[in-house]
Amino acid sequence: MRLLRRLRRGQVLLLLVSLGVLVLMMLWKPYALIEGLQRGGLYALIALPMALILGVVGIINLAHGEFMMLGAYFAYWLGVYTGLDPLVAMIPALVAFALLGAATYLLTIRRALKAPELNQLLLTFGVAMVGAEFANLMWTSQPLKPHLSYVYSSMTLGKLRFGAYAFVYTVSAIVLLVLLSLFLRRTRLGRAALAVGQNPRGAKLVGIDINRTYLAIFSLSIALVGAIGAMFLTRNSVFPSAGSPYTMKSFCLIALAGIGNLPSVVWGGFGLGIAEALVLSFRGYGGWADVVFFAVLVAVILGRSYRRQTA
Amino acid sequence: MLAVSKLNHYYGKAHVLRDLSLDVGTESVGVFGPNGAGKTTLVHAIVGLVRPRTGDITFDGRSLLRMPTYEVIRSGVALVPQERELFPYMSVLANLESGAAYIPAARKGVPEALQASFEMFPILKTRTRQLAGTLSGGEQRMLAIARAMMSSPKLLILDEPSLGLQPSLVTELFHKVRDIGEKSAILMAEQNVRQSLKAVSRGYVIENGAIALQGPSDELLHNDHVRRAYLGL
Numbered sequence: 399m400r401l402l403r404r405l406r407r408g409q410v411l412l413l414l415v416s417l418g419v420l421v422l423m424m425l426w427k428p429y430a431l432i433e434g435l436q437r438g439g440l441y442a443l444i445a446l447p448m449a450l451i452l453g454v455v456g457i458i459n460l461a462h463g464e465f466m467m468l469g470a471y472f473a474y475w476l477g478v479y480t481g482l483d484p485l486v487a488m489i490p491a492l493v494a495f496a497l498l499g500a501a502t503y504l505l506t507i508r509r510a511l512k513a514p515e516l517n518q519l520l521l522t523f524g525v526a527m528v529g530a531e532f533a534n535l536m537w538t539s540q541p542l543k544p545h546l547s548y549v550y551s552s553m554t555l556g557k558l559r560f561g562a563y564a565f566v567y568t569v570s571a572i573v574l575l576v577l578l579s580l581f582l583r584r585t586r587l588g589r590a591a592l593a594v595g596q597n598p599r600g601a602k603l604v605g606i607d608i609n610r611t612y613l614a615i616f617s618l619s620i621a622l623v624g625a626i627g628a629m630f631l632t633r634n635s636v637f638p639s640a641g642s643p644y645t646m647k648s649f650c651l652i653a654l655a656g657i658g659n660l661p662s663v664v665w666g667g668f669g670l671g672i673a674e675a676l677v678l679s680f681r682g683y684g685g686w687a688d689v690v691f692f693a694v695l696v697a698v699i700l701g702r703s704y705r706r707q708t709a
Numbered sequence: 710m711l712a713v714s715k716l717n718h719y720y721g722k723a724h725v726l727r728d729l730s731l732d733v734g735t736e737s738v739g740v741f742g743p744n745g746a747g748k749t750t751l752v753h754a755i756v757g758l759v760r761p762r763t764g765d766i767t768f769d770g771r772s773l774l775r776m777p778t779y780e781v782i783r784s785g786v787a788l789v790p791q792e793r794e795l796f797p798y799m800s801v802l803a804n805l806e807s808g809a810a811y812i813p814a815a816r817k818g819v820p821e822a823l824q825a826s827f828e829m830f831p832i833l834k835t836r837t838r839q840l841a842g843t844l845s846g847g848e849q850r851m852l853a854i855a856r857a858m859m860s861s862p863k864l865l866i867l868d869e870p871s872l873g874l875q876p877s878l879v880t881e882l883f884h885k886v887r888d889i890g891e892k893s894a895i896l897m898a899e900q901n902v903r904q905s906l907k908a909v910s911r912g913y914v915i916e917n918g919a920i921a922l923q924g925p926s927d928e929l930l931h932n933d934h935v936r937r938a939y940l941g942l
């Protein structure tokens with residue numbers, strides 16, 4: 399009840415509408431709903447670490463998807479040499495990518511913190527190209543994928559029979575959202591990160607070492623997306639350009655949610671995943687799925703600026 | 710405690726601090742001057758937000774010149790900036806807590822420090838959950854002062870604390886600055902010479918980046934130049 403009272407009327411309306419849509423879809427196109435939540439889960443999961451960097455360090459990391467792709471290769475490579483399952487490889491990936499993130503920050507990002515935004519974009523775009531070319535040199539452009547039997551496990555619910563494994567992305571997105579929120583609210587580094595994101599000069603004046611905070615958050619974000627890459631590999635093939643669509647989608651989700659709003663990144667990811675799956679479920683219209691993503695983005699941004707004008 | 714000697718600072722070609730020297734012991738000291746005199750530049754140089762070209766700044770015998778801002782703050786200096794620099798999307802309480810959270814020496818005394826903040830500014834106690842960005846300008850000023858005091862600084866620097874406050878609050882504010890002066894040393898930059906002189910025991914007048922005049926408060930109060938230029942007498 400207290401939660402309900404805290405929501406504004408517009409939010410309640412939105413909640414009811416989205417619940418209504420969910421119920422309708424459950425009756426009409428249950429497979430699209432399931433597929434959408436799974437796809438959307440992956441989008442949300444990948445977008446969260448990017449939102450962290452944008453909210454705290456204030457940089458749009460265009461190499462985000464490439465770090466995910468490299469994480470997938472890392473897990474593949476570990477699997478080939480040690481037989482490690484990609485889901486277990488997430489742990490060494492976390493460590494290796496924390497170091498890679500720190501090195502990237504110290505060698506490149508740190509020098510561009512005071513540069514104009516366009517230069518920062520170009521810089522991270524350059525990092526993305528280096529990452530993709532590196533993968534190309536090491537593993538060629540051939541798609542790679544380990545054989546894992548557990549990803550084909552399925553579930554039966556009433557008359558529905560569907561692949562259950564991919565819900566791992568949906569669940570992980572929610573778990574990561576909860577963990578990141580706790581980290582930002584409860585730990586000293588997390589609170590420092592929020593402070594730096596809201597006012598870097600204010601943060602310096604309360605005794606926060608903002609350079610160390612930038613470094614820690616950047617390397618945390620890359621560690622997370624590297625481990626997510628390992629998880630990505632369980633159901634998807636990896637190739638040098640496998641990551642770049644996710645950079646774009648992550649950025650769109652964050653633009654939808656508003657900077658610093660992590661929960662909306664996740665709900666937005668689910669919503670867009672469902673919208674895409676719905677379009678894909680009409681035979682012959684599959685090519686429109688990518689358009690949907692950007693159409694929803696444009697609609698929401700226009701809607702927001704319209705509201706601002708009338709307010 | 711604080712000694713600034715022969716400081717020179719330039720923005721491009723503009724020479725904004727000229728051989729500026731001043732010192733603060735354990736008392737309260739005022740820095741007065743018109744718009745653009747260099748007051749903000751001076752206090753920013755002390756906490757390391759700007760790097761002067763020549764001169765020296767020492768605090769408790771240690772040079773602050775190459776220290777990053779966070780180290781200056783952790784060594785016992787707190788600044789209430791002219792622009793307040795709060796965290797707009799954090800609650801009043803979170804802003805207050807941030808004042809002590811990153812100062813190892815202040816972390817233990819948070820409950821007492823919070824109580825002292827609420828005693829000094831009772832309005833903050835009724836607003837603990839409100840976002841700092843939604844406070845009025847005057848309330849934000851009080852929060853900025855309270856946040857700086859959360860670190861129990863040895864030296865509190867205030868940059869034009871009376872800016873944007875209604876007249877009755879200005880009087881009250883300078884009373885509070887005086888109370889704070891019982892516990893901490895104070896360096897206060899101000900344009901409201903008439904009222905702020907009562908809160909400090911000594912003062913410097915800066916004009917065009919250089920010290921034009923200095924002395925005990927009552928001496929400045931009776932100085933002809935101060936009376937004509939700053940008190941409108």
Ligand SMILES: Nc1ncnc2c1ncn2[C@@H]1O[C@H](COP(=O)(O)OP(=O)(O)OP(=O)(O)O)[C@@H](O)[C@H]1O
Pocket residue numbers: 720723725742743744745746747748749750751791869900
């Ligand atoms: N970042 C900057 N770049 C260029 N010039 C600057 C900058 N900051 C300040 N100045 C100039 O330096 C001079 C001193 O400014 P400062 O802000 O220190 O004055 P002040 O005494 O604090 O004034 P006020 O009472 O208006 O706050 C002014 O002439 C100002 O225009």
Ligand SMILES: [Mg+2]
Pocket residue numbers: 748749750791868869
């Ligand atoms: Mg000023």
